[in-house]
Amino acid sequence: MAPMLQEPALVDFNAPLHAAPKLVAPEPEHCPGPESQQAGKADSCAGCPNQQICATAPKGPDPDIPAITARLSSIKHKLLVLSGKGGVGKSTFTTMLAHAFASNPASTVGIMDTDICGPSIPKMMGVEQEAIHVSNGGWSPVWVSENLCAMSVQFMLPNRDDAVIWRGPKKNGLIKQFLMDVEWGELDFLVVDTPPGTSDEHLSVNSYLKESGVDGAVLVTTPQEVSLLDVRKEIDFCRKAGIRVLGIVENMSGFVCPKCTHESQIFKATTGGARRLAKDTGIPFLGAVPLDPRIGMSCDFGESFFDSFPDSPACKALKGVVRRVGEEMGLGADELLADSVDGMSVDGR
């Protein structure tokens, strides 16, 4: 029987790890945070009603990290897909990347969806109605094709539209279970899709994966400054957290009118777009993917855009980006795409 999220006992929140103590009052100013080594001992803790709770809570690294590392030792490459901004195409790019990696029949690919409150991966992969199976070895991920599997909170919801109204610690618990209890098996690639922002999910993924080694993160953005603003924060986050940034992808870059083939910049790059941001921050620019309504449609229907429209400019641009990601990871093009085409520009133009 698949575990039901409605049962509160699904995740053991009393597990010794970062189980944030239940505070009896709001945190005061200058609070070192319940997970800090200083919790309950700092000067600012004096007089705080939470002092006792914080001082006695367990501290230090998570005792489960060795178990996670052991579980993930059979995964060769781990990739994060990040963006500070929502709706820029993180999940779309994650599925594209996974489909592209899986187009080589020799490699096995897994997707882990850490967006707990708004999971999109199952729908994009066309496996929305599936449920996970529990065996002795742990939870089995849902297999989309022979060599492509996915794991998401969506597979555990009793109803498709149920809201997952969870605070941080509960989300962390589930992410930990995704890493510790899911039978990923022998994978060549694990692509981790993340929610927008720089918060619990990101910190947890990073702290749990650090030991087992992450190849790096791919940042996704759209060209306009409103989005770049948030992506800059994400770069700052990666620096602080010590995550290697493989590069930036600019999505929804330009739109070609199907009637007059006039190219418009729907999301205009008034400040130079991702190219400029990449240059300013010294991060590789991986390529620009044009806005193609057919990408959205393929995602809605859960089909692979690569299979449906292999000749579209967006598809070529995406393949260029995937190849660049591979280069940054130190892999040969032959290992990545089964149908490597020569002479393709990174921009796909």
Next chain:
Amino acid sequence: MSLENIEHIVLVLSGKGGVGKSSITTQLALALSLQGRSVGVLDIDLTGPSIPRFFGIEDAKVKQAPGGWVPVSVHDAQPAGPSSDNGQAPRSGNDLGSLRCMSLGFLLGNRGDAVVWRGPKKTAMVRQFLSDVQWGALDYLLIDTPPGTSDEHISLVETLLKQTSPGQVAGAVVVTTPQAISIADVKKELNFCKKTGVTVLGVVENMAGFVCPSCAECTNVFSKGGGEVMATEFSVPFLGSVPIDPMFVMLIEEGKRPVYPKGTVVNGKNMEENETATNGNQEHDRDEGRLVEKYTSCSLHPIFDGIVRQLVTRLEG
């Protein structure tokens, strides 16, 4: 307490990111202000605050005053007068309402700084935003939220329930884009509203179609009609469809007054009329004037004017 003199509190929610919550919040605020309502905008997207950018007040800083923070003013109220009746004034003839903002963006030292906070800290910040900002008397407080149904949302609703009188929290405007991926997440948000007892004032469908500036052909970049179907399914009001307008993006990004090429028709309204109106001014005037005045030339203004009228009629009776 900071919320007691606010007539109506409206949340802007969406389960999906990047669908235009902040953009819709901005335009609702401008449209309300143009209808003479005093408006406050509170941005509780802590890890990705966009509101300062939208109102073009990224350099502004919040001032500390006895009793709390003073929100940043975008423009002050302007009493109705014969001089303001030059076509720029709202049709109702009301004065322009004041518009003030509060966001975590104003509190950051550097605009590229990341706010890497876990839940409890975000909760504390949301509580502080709701209790320590000196809004004064407001007709409307719009609260822009991050995507999802997590810490910020739970804290927001909990705190509002505690600190407001019945009827003060008017409800939520839920934003979506038309494609199925977005609808799937937004349905979760509607269920969140149901569970937490927040009234859904209506659904706005954003990015519904893009009008090519060269040939005026409308392309449904992210398909179309999904928002309305969802609203019917959940039996909540559908407030309207908002197309993508690159001129609005230009207005926000560069502060340029929108000007439309000949023959551009948005939602049945010929934007050329507007063009002749602005041609009366000089071309270099495109940069001048306050955001709220420039917004009246935008093709999206009539749409939001309509949406706001629906909301106002419902809330003010």
